[in-house]
Amino acid sequence: MTAIGKHLSFWMTVLALTAFGLTAPAQAQDKTFTLTAPDALVDSGLLKFILPRFSLKTQTRITLAEPGAAADAQFGSIGMVAFQGLDTVWKFDPGDDPDAQRFADWLRSDVGRNTVDSYQVDGAQLFTSQVEVKKVVVEITYDGDALRGEEASLSHCGRCHVVNDKNRMNSIGSTPSFAVLRTLRDWEDRFQAFYVLNPHPAFTQITDVTEPFDATRPSPIAAVEMTLDDLENIMAFVQGIPPADLGRPVQSMQD
Numbered sequence: 001m002t003a004i005g006k007h008l009s010f011w012m013t014v015l016a017l018t019a020f021g022l023t024a025p026a027q028a029q030d031k032t033f034t035l036t037a038p039d040a041l042v043d044s045g046l047l048k049f050i051l052p053r054f055s056l057k058t059q060t061r062i063t064l065a066e067p068g069a070a071a072d073a074q075f076g077s078i079g080m081v082a083f084q085g086l087d088t089v090w091k092f093d094p095g096d097d098p099d100a101q102r103f104a105d106w107l108r109s110d111v112g113r114n115t116v117d118s119y120q121v122d123g124a125q126l127f128t129s130q131v132e133v134k135k136v137v138v139e140i141t142y143d144g145d146a147l148r149g150e151e152a153s154l155s156h157c158g159r160c161h162v163v164n165d166k167n168r169m170n171s172i173g174s175t176p177s178f179a180v181l182r183t184l185r186d187w188e189d190r191f192q193a194f195y196v197l198n199p200h201p202a203f204t205q206i207t208d209v210t211e212p213f214d215a216t217r218p219s220p221i222a223a224v225e226m227t228l229d230d231l232e233n234i235m236a237f238v239q240g241i242p243p244a245d246l247g248r249p250v251q252s253m254q255d
């Protein structure tokens with residue numbers, strides 16, 4: 001063999017080894033995971049488009065199992081947000097398989113996103129990696145006047161509830177204080193609808209909202225008569241009440 005021939009055959013061998021992934025670290029052969037996806041996603045053709053591209057890049061063998069079969073990873077409604085299309089936000093759950101996790105990373109990488117975005121059927125893009133994640137608005141503010149809300153709370157609710165320090169002494173002990181009610185996750189729902197929650201309907205009238213008391217069942221006690229504006233003010237006031245420190249993580253009465 002000539003010197004050139006020797007060199008050539010050496011490089012051919014390197015190329016061949018590289019092509020078969022043999023020069024990669026030892027665990028390379030293990031790069032494989034099984035995957036399930038709902039029929040709609042399989043039928044869309046997207047997976048046939050993106051999986052080979054990822055496999056080629058990373059030498060990972062992905063086996064698509066029947067929908068519903070046990071698999072390392074799955075597309076569906078749980079996991080990380082992967083992409084959007086066919087009126088669905090598709091999520092990917094890589095489980096704890098490291099190769100599937102690498103695929104998850106790839107899906108959110110620029111290359112992965114571009115691959116998803118470039119899949120077309122009859123010239124139309126079916127999926128987008130730009131998933132709108134709706135911001136959860138946590139901050140709620142009530143337009144009401146908190147000071148008036150305090151007055152209304154003391155005069156309308158204070159005979160039963162401890163509203164704040166100003167009526168701590170003359171409320172009914174078994175009735176939850178506003179500070180305790182304020183710890184409830186759904187305090188807003190409860191306050192906004194207090195007049196339909198027992199025991200209030202029996203004695204509460206909200207102008208233009210509640211039906212007049214049944215003539216045969218008049219309010220057993222001095223009625224609470226107020227307007228929705230009063231309630232709006234009460235909401236503004238209650239919002240500013242520091243939740244009672246119950247000495248443990250905030251609990252809901254329903255938990």
Ligand code: HEC
Nearest residue numbers: 156157159160161175176181190191194197198199224234
């Ligand atoms: C006559 C007494 C009385 C008055 C007046 C009263 N409440 Fe109550 N309220 C109660 C009692 C008793 C409970 C506890 C009911 C229970 O635990 O089932 C309660 C519970 C509540 C709850 C929690 C309801 C639930 O089911 O989660 C809210 C909110 C509430 N009151 C708001 C108000 C507001 C606002 C006012 C004033 C506008 C008011 N209450 C006036 C007696 C009263």
